[in-house]
Amino acid sequence: MTRKGNSLSRRGFLRGTALAGAAAMLPCGLLVPNSAEAAEAFNPGDFTTFRNACPRNCYDTCSIKTYVKDGVVQFIEGAQESTFTKGGLCVKGYSYPRKLYSPNRVKYPMVQDGRRSGKWRRVSWDEAMDRIAKKILELKERDDNLLGLGLTKYSGNFGITNYVVEGMMSSLGYTTRFVGTPCWPAGIDAQNYDMGNMWCNDPEDMVKAKYIIVWGANPAWCSVHTMKYIMEAKRRGAKVVVIDPVFTQTAAKGDVFWQPETSSDGALALGMARHILDKGMVDREFVNTYAIGFDEFEDYLRNNVTVEWAAEKSGIPAEQIREVAEEFASADPATIWIGYGLQRHVNGGATVRSIDALVAMTGNVGREGGGARYGHLQTWGFNYHAMIQSPPEGSKGFVGGAAKGEFDFTEADEASYSNRTVNINKTAQEILDSADPAISMLWVSCKNPFAQDFDRPKLEKAFDKLEMVVSVEQFFTETVANSDIVLPVTTLFEEWTVNVSYWHYWLGINEQAVKPLHESKSNLEIAALLSKKMNELSPGSCTFPQEVDTREWLGKEFNKASTTTSASATGPTSRTDRSRRSWHPRQRGMTTSSERPRASTNSSPSSAPRTGTRPCRNTRKGARATTPSACSPRTPSSAFTRSSSIWTG
Amino acid sequence: MSNVSYSDMKPHQISGGIRGLQFLRDFFAAQDADGIRAASEGISREFGSQLPDVVDWLEVEYDFNRLFVGPAALPAPPYASAYEDDPTLMSPRTLEVRNLYRRMGLATPDQGSIPDDHISFELDALLGLVALENAGGPNAPDASAMREWLVLNHMSQWVPRFITAVTEEDASAPVLLAIRSLERWLDAERDRLADTQTEQSGEEDVHDQKR
Amino acid sequence: MKKQYAFRVDAEKCIGCFTCAMACKSYYQQVEGVIWRQVYPLKEEIYPHRERAFFSLACNHCEDPACLNVCPVVAYTKREEDGVVVHHQEKCIGCGNCIRSCPYGAPKYNPVEKRAEKCSFCHERLDAGLEPACIMSCPTEALQLVDLAKLNETNEVQFPAGYPKMEKLNPSTRFILPQAPKMVRR
The missing domain is CATH 3.40.50.740 (Rossmann fold)
Incomplete structure (x- = not known):
């Protein structure tokens, strides 16, 4: 069907030819007798499909469907069963069969x-x-x-x-x-300080956002599948603001593009926060119920931050800062995607904390379609x-x-x-x-x-x-x-494993589709x-x-599957403890905070904002009580259930 | 497989003889300096070409690996499918020789790991076909047709490009000897087939496999 | 109007990732030089930012296809049921008339087969109830399958700037034009 031009099968004279019983008498030293039936060799159209998962360090961690014939991968496509991957991969993903079959692989020890x-x-x-x-x-x-x-x-x-x-x-x-x-350690530390855990909204709920700020991320290149949710939100009327020192492909898809000075993002966020404070647009119900230290943060803003200061630091006109701040504060819900680029700087942790504060003070933490989205390790x-x-x-x-x-x-x-x-x-x-x-x-x-x-x-x-x-x-x-x-x-095509994302909430089984080359x-x-x-x-x-x-x-x-085997290898730790630990990033040693606690606090634009919110809540306001998502869109166990059909099937 | 006597075969049918072909097969399948040396000396003998007096066989092994094995990108990969416009192993080229082996009742060991169109497998299959042809009997005409197909329709498509790829490199003397011998063998085989061929099979039914 | 399948190319959503072109190549494994679908960045006269807006183009499956009209051996047919223009390579004699005649450059010469070929709209997939490979692969849903008979056209454009205006052929492809953001630069 897809592999074109098979010259052998064109040759009629070979079609009926089979040297039955000849193998035993051949002087062949390398080839061995074929145990399989020496019948018609090719049955076009018959594929065996396998589940694979992209093993890259990428937001999208795509679910792949692999079509195999004659023990050879013929083509792959995105699994349609994953609403995130939804039938498509990226250009790199589609090239994986070439990687598998590259003549230049390392072949032998x-x-x-x-x-x-x-x-x-x-x-x-x-x-x-x-x-x-x-x-x-x-x-x-x-x-x-x-x-x-x-x-x-x-x-x-x-x-x-x-x-x-x-x-x-x-x-x-x-x-x-x-x-x-x-x-990404500075951002992890920041979110752990601020939210008690790093736990981002399901990217699929971004369609429900009324205002999206993509801050220092370029999903058009780095998370192509998330773009469809952003574009759908935009179609439904959301405003999309992209903030980046580079006019990226994502920036071209926004309504507004801000090109600030590099590393001035924290100042920008604080300037917006100050303006929201001045305009009385703080979500008081949220900060009174869920925030710790908001009064100090307020004092900090009034004493140290002005919109003009933010404008001077960032190069973004004060008028713009005010406009976007007001729009963001009045949109319901509004969300910010915090990219990894802006935290790779000496003030990176404080920058992420400033943006977290902006999302929290407008009551957008823990909301479907809202959230300070950085990443997660919940699956x-x-x-x-x-x-x-x-x-x-x-x-x-x-x-x-x-x-x-x-x-x-x-x-x-x-x-x-x-x-x-x-x-x-x-x-x-x-x-x-x-x-x-x-x-x-x-x-x-x-x-x-x-x-x-x-x-x-x-x-x-x-x-x-x-x-x-x-x-x-x-x-x-x-x-x-x-x-x-x-x-x-x-x-990936030659081994068994399972892959999960630090962004979406799908699990991808990775089956061995072909024999290792x-x-x-x-x-x-x-x-x-x-x-x-x-x-x-x-x-x-x-x-x-x-x-x-x-x-x-x-x-x-x-x-x-682990009950019979893990105890002996792991000593006194119970299984439950271990799995709980493993998705707690701080205990998993994902951060360097224990080694260098000052890395993310002492290097803010001035000094670190001291706001924080309590660990997430699942419901807020009666209308949203039934929404399962909130800031913990799915518990690890429910994420497992969601993909279990792939696993067992 | 090793108990077959070659004495019945007619060496004149193959440049370098059956043994020459066998040594060529072993050369490209060699895994170390000893294997390369044994095959090279055999090739030298059967094809009547001299090896240099002093050869550092370990250096030849490095060179052999650089060209044919890895781990770096190969200047001359020894697989048919590596010479297509878009080089990917396990291509239709690979499967067409797998099909041929199947029809001979053969398969590569651990099929699916080392591509079936590695030159040593193809030379091995050819040895088998020559033996069948020479043995006469009911299988001989089919074996003859298969040999013709393997040489003219398959190997001729890529082995010359493989040979060129090696000669463009600064290859060591034993590697060049093997490559020149392979070239001589292929040329002679093509000439022989051209002589015996009474009619050229047309490219009938080109599209019957498309989608 | 009769059913006419068409590609809807939404340049507002398109991120120029080339996945559609790659999915096509990955699925059909065309020989070198043969491209059924390609992604073209728009010139700066058309879109102000370099390499930030794109059209993904393949055969337009025209109402009155030039390829079909010039083919001396009836190697092209237009399917009654969905308007897909199919090239039957087994009938093709490689004369090149279609390649010279198509103003959109859809038919390509296959140097191995020595015949022409072009985007098939994956009609064998359509018949099996599947989307074409390119459409299925698009991560942003910028490339879509539409039936012109049913499409309630709003902001679709048939002949955007830079795309040959061949009204007589009546190409089926429809475009949504790219938008540019408000720029606030330091």
Whole structure:
């Protein structure tokens, strides 16, 4: 149907030809007898469909439907069952089959004789694991612990089972982890301070907004599926204001475009707040019932902020600020989408808090169609079964208060040792500075530090300090060029996992649609292989299971399937506790607030606004009492129910 | 499969002989320096071309991997489907040889992992077809037709481009020897088929597979 | 009026993401150089901001198609049931008349088949009750399937600036023009 021009089937003379029974006598050394029926080979029009989910670090986390014939992905489309994805992907999503079938994938485990030398040798998985395991054992012998083994991993594949990489490290012992986030911590801190939790409205309810400010976000490029809700709200009469230092594609879709000076967003928000205060447009019912410290905020605004000051800081005329502020305050409901760009600045946290205050003082927090939308982690309540692994008995590690790693629950073990944590945003410097023991071996997965981390020249120097670098990759990145061993990893079509968004509330199952190409393996399988080799060389040196059924392991991320297996691996923490923790971003270590509490408070335009609201309410005013959405559009359990039809089907 | 005697075959039908073809297959399927060396020495013998006296086989392995294996982007991927306008593996080109193997009662090991149109599989299938042809009997005419199709309609579409891709690189001597031998073999095979072909099969029914 | 399926190209909603063009290519896997649907940024004389407004264009499935009229071998037909103009590649002799005659450049030459081809409106999908691949893929619903016989035209435009005005052919595509925001710059 779609793949065009099959020249063999055009040739009539081959059509009826089958060399029955000939195989046994052939001198073929590579091809093996085909166990399948040697009948007519192609039945056009017959596809098997599979569910996949986009593993990118992207708002949209699309649900994909994959059409397979002859064990080959023929084409993909957006799943229509997801009201968010609604049948469409993005241009990158549609290119995924090309990624799967690119002739340039990393195909085999390979060893490089000299970093950046380009002198690669193909090795078997067994040999690769042997080299890796021996190095790990060498470090353990030398240092009496495994802190010389470092892991750097981020969001290259957001499939939940890929947290097995952290799990694999834990199952070896206490290691050094690059933790933190290069992405959105200031905003998370801000929203946690202000709202008690980061919990954004369902983007699908944006159609109900009467006023939308897209502030420092460019969904036309970064969340294409949300654009339809914004445009629909606009069609229904909502005004759309886009604030961005760049005239983006989203800006072109707004009614009004503001181009302020960079990093002046906080001043703009405070200026708008001051004007709303002056005009008596504050939602007093809201602030009296739900806000803490609004009086101080009011004083702060009156004493420190004027609209003219905001205009001077931002370059947006005072008249404009007043106009938009009044419109925003009088629209019911009104919402602001807070992008990640404006918090990547020294005053980033305070900027987000200023905007939060603006949304709260107009009574738009916790409202369907309203909200200070930043992101959420409410659907991330998995068991993290693949991740939570225990170190081998007698393992030694870091002593003292380590910063918590992402999704790190090992504190529940009450162990005297922990992993050593270093700053993911200082990869090069941390490697160079590490001592007692120095990081000597680095495992890189779901990440390309040479393209994504700071200080590229220093990275090369830092990597040269390492005795062994293992990269798990799909393609030959610069990090692979700076590695000793590369292991080929599966794409979304070749593995089982589940993906969720930090924006919408759908869960996407990711089925294995085709056999892994070449010799690629999933991170789960790699962990099992390594464990097998570790235990072969030194029994008991790795607690990770040596055989995994990846589909079964996906199931273990869900409550029902986990009951039989998780207890032994996780120690005293109850399952309920764990899943609750996992969607509490602060405990998940998603923020750096414990390390640097001043990062988001001391660097505001003047000083931080001290407003706050109580953790969200589900209902307000009788008319909305029946609306399920509010600021917690869906609890994790209801989100699970919503997608369970995909899972079971 | 290894218990087949080649003595019955007629080497003159193939440039470099059956063994030459076998060594070519093994060359492109090699996984390390030892494999490359064994195949290269075989090719040198069967095709009557000299290898340099001193060869650093480890360097040849690096070069071989750079061209054909990875992990970096390949200047000369050894798959038919990599030479289409829009190179994606597992294309209709791949499936057409899978279909051919099926008709021979064969399949690639772990079908669906290494693409069926890797040159070593195709050369392996060709060895099988030559054996069937030479064995005579009821399968011989079909085997002959399949061989003709494999060489003229399939391999001729991409192997010359593969050869060019390698020769444009600064490839090591054993790799060049293998590539030149492959070229000689393909040329001879095409010449032979052109001679024996009595009529050219028309491109009838071109569109019957479309949608 | 008889049923006439048409593409409704809403440039107000279109974000120029090229997903429609990619979905078409991904679905049909046309050979290199053959493009059934393409996304064109509007020139600055038409829309004031560079690369910020787009038209997604394919075959217009005209009422009186030039391709059909010039084809010497009746390789084109216009479907009675929905007005879709279908190119039957098996009948095509590759003469190129249609390619030269279509003012919208819809038919393209396929160098492998040595024949013409063009957007089919995914008629085989329509027959199966599915939307065309491009329309289904559009994340902003800027590209839509409409029946001109039923479309209650309001702000639709048939011949926007920059699009050849061929009234005799009566192309079925309808456009919604892009809007520009009020600009407040620092």
